[in-house]
Amino acid sequence: MSILFSNPWGFLALLGIPAVLAIHFLQQESRTVRISTLFMLEALAPESVEGRRFQQLRNSVPLWLQLLSVLLLTWLLVQPRFLTAGSTQRITIVLDSAVAMRAFQPVIAEKLAPRLREISGAAQKTEWLLLETDPTRPALYTGTQLVPMLAAIDKWLPALGKHDPALALRNAISTGDRKGMVIFVTDEQMELPVGVDLFAVGRPISNGGFTGLRITEPDSASPGWQVLVKNFSKEPMKRECTITSANAQPRTLVVELGPGEARPIKGSFPADSPGVELRLNPDEFTFDDTFSIVRPRLKPMALTIQSGTPATTFFQRFAASFLSSRLVAGSEGPDLYLGTAPAADFTPPPPPPAAPAAGGAPAAPKPAPPAAPSRGAGIFMIVGDRTNTNILRDQLLVERSALTQDLRFNGLLPRFTSPIALRPEDQALLWAGNTPLIFRRLEAGKPQLYLNFDVLESQGDQAAALVVLLSRFAETVRAAKIAEQAINADTGQRLFVAAQPGGAGLVVTSSAEGVAPQEFPSTGERTPIRAPLEPGLFTVKQGNTVLVRGAASFSDARELDFTAASTFDGLEGKTAELLKQNTYEDTNQQLWLCLLTALLLANWAWLGRKRTL
Structure with missing residues (x-):
């Protein structure tokens, strides 16, 4: 039977033994x-x-009466409790995944260990569940051993920017039980949901670092970059910044910043260089002392515009505004085709009654709109009869979709000639009553966008929402293309990369010291990967094919300010609460109290008898 003592200070009563x-x-x-x-x-x-x-x-006799009294008094003062047979408690620890926790991560396990050892003694069995607030990561530890759980904390690497931990804490509460507790470990004091205890390990740190990036003149032949450096401390700061690239000599700048001051560092991308890296001489928090940049480069897009139609000019204006694109002949296999809808897509309208011609023969039907064969991914438009003045007066309804998010098609006056029928598998994006005006279709696995009305006669060329919709669709086609691109990403950012489905996995390699390559299985045109957790240049390859050349940097200024960091121990006194749940008190306390009283009376009586002559 395990015995615990609610009031260990009661053992001081044993000092009565040497006194007696x-x-x-x-x-x-x-x-x-x-x-x-x-x-x-x-x-x-x-x-x-x-x-x-x-x-x-x-x-x-008085000697033994007094010694027994001291022992009984000590037993009553320490308030002994007995563990319930088979008692189990679940302790859930949630670590704040904010990157600022890296400054204090080496001491978290050391500071938590004494409290957790004390808490583990409040039940015969303790189940440990170690989580973090990053919802994309699995549990760091699940088990009944405290030492491996503390080792998991030492290996943990936070990587998120500023975020709300409420969802992770609610999930932790729901997975726990009433005979346990939820502990949130962070670096500053804050209000927490009921049922969560705070353990803060932070302290104010004098910090300064890189906080943001802006690419200047991104559409020019020689774009530049501008990185912001900020001093988050209350004291002046003087730092050295070294700028390096593959094909240029390193140069060093001295940056002097007053309290709370921010200052930009500017530069340009050297020719034929994979990227630029900026390094500040290290301070106490080194994570924001490195910033890497690559020259952004989109996947090139080959466009083919159908010629000889009224829609040609409209599509030429659209192609001119579409970045990193070029016009090619249809025979070269374009990435995106722009033209009128193929004749095979039209639903033939009911034949009108034939009017007699001058010679008594029926009039010949009007020819179908100009037709072009389907060329894979494309945007197709209906070009109607210029004499058609019918306008659909039905209310426009926008379907919820990533392509139509926050778009308003006010001012659009749709006119029809020969509408295309909607297939069951098509995704309608814009309706006029029961008629689909814009819809998305997959043809042999290639996305196609249909403008199922006469855009030119419906003021569509003046509707900004329509141009945005076309740009968004074209970008989805670009995203699905397997080609090399260059991007600047946040550390740990989730990215989607187009890759050969079922082929070799995607390997992410970082230039940061000590970062091992990561491998992700290929799932096709939207393969999810993560940028490296450490700042630096990185590449993404599938086999020998380079898919991404990138730079990972951290620039969330909210996580770089440590002036509000503090220490707080919200676990003090919590062991006593857990003991009440998992133990029961000595049922003989009243008996021991009566016995103590009897011993004291007997001692008093014996000493009184000895004084009588």
């Missing part, structure tokens, strides 16, 4: 009592004639 022994070592000075005869004098123990001094300890 000391008293019984002392002897009293003898007193003279005049009596008339000797036979009335009881046998008395010898007493010192010289006064109080230590002599040999004498065995006596």
Whole structure:
């Protein structure tokens, strides 16, 4: 049976034992009592004639009564509790995944360990669940051993920017039980949901670092870059910044910043260089002292525009605004085809009654709109009869989609000639009553966007929402293309890369020191990967094919300010609460109290009897 003590300070009562022994070592000075005869004098123990001094300890009844009283009093004061047989508690620890926690991560396990050892003794079995607030990561540890759990904290690497931990804490509460607790470990004091205890390990740090990037003149032949450096401390700061690239000599700048001051560092991309890296001489928090940049480069897009139609000019204006694109002949296999809808897509309208011609023969039907064969991914438009003045007056309804998010098609006056029928698998994006005006279709696995009305006669060329919709669709085609691109990303950012499905996995390699390559299985045109957690240049390859050349940097200024960091121990006194849940008190307390009273009375009575002559 396991015994725990709710009040360990009660053991100080044991100091009464040496006190009682000391008293019984002392002897009293003898007193003279005049009596008339000797036979009335009881046998008395010898007493010192010289006064109080230590002599040999004498065995006596008061000695044992007093020692037993001290032991009983100590037992009552320490408030013993007995663990319930089979008692189990679940302790869930949630670590703040904000990157600012890297400044204090080495001391988290050291500071938590004493409290957790104390808490683990509140039940016969303790189940540990170690989580973090990053929802994309699995549990860091699940088990019943404290030492491996503390080791998992030492290996943990936070990587998120500023975020709200409320969702992770609610999930932790829902996975726990009433015989346990949820502990949130962070670097500053904050309000937490009911049922969560705070353990803060932070302290103010004088920090300064890179906070943001802007590419200047991105559409020019020689774009530049501008990186912001900020001093988050309350004292002036002087730092050295070294700028390096593959094909240029390193150069060093001295940056002097006042308290809270920010200043830009500017530069350009050297020719034929994969990127630029900026490094500040290290301070106490080094994560924001490195910033890497690559010259952004989109996947090139080959466009083919159908010629000889009224829509040609409209599509030429659209292609001119589409970045990193070039016009090619249809025979070269374009990435995106722009033209009128193929004739095979039209739903033939019911034939109108034939009007007699001048010679008595029926009039010939009007020819179908100009037709072009389907050329894979494309945007197709209906070009109607210029004499058609019918306008659909039905209310326009926008379907919820990533292509139509926040778009308003006010001012669009759709006119129809020969509408295309909607297939069951098509995705309608814009309706006019029961008629689909814009819809998305997959043809042999290639996305196609249909403008199912006469755009030129419907003020569509003046509708900004329509141009945005076309740009968004064209970007989805670009995203699905397997080709090399260059991007600047946040550390740990989730990215989607187009790759050969079912082929080799995607390997992410970083230039940061000590970062091992990451491999992700290929799932096709939207293969999810993550940028490296450490700042630096990186590449993404599938086999020998380079898919991404990138730079990972951290620039969330909210996580770089440590002036509000503090220490707080919200676990003090929590062990006693857990003990009440998993233990029961001594059921004989009343008996021990009565026995203590009896011992004290017996001691008093015995000493009184000894003083009687």
